[in-house]
C-alpha cells in the first residue's frame with residue numbers, strides 16, 4: 345500500500361494511526377483490524393474485526 349496514504353489513514357474509533365499487516369490495517373491503539381479490498385482500505389467500524 346502507498347505509504348503516504350497509510351500515513352493519513354486513522355482508526356475511526358480513536359483516530360490513532362494504523363499499520364499495515366498483510367491485507368489488513370491494524371489500529372495501533374485499539375487493535376481493530378480493517379480490511380483492504382482491492383487496494384482500498386475499508387475504514388469502517390462495522391467492517392472491522394475486534395481483537396480478543
Ligand SMILES: [Zn+2]
Nearest residue numbers: 355358371374
Ligand atoms: Zn482504534
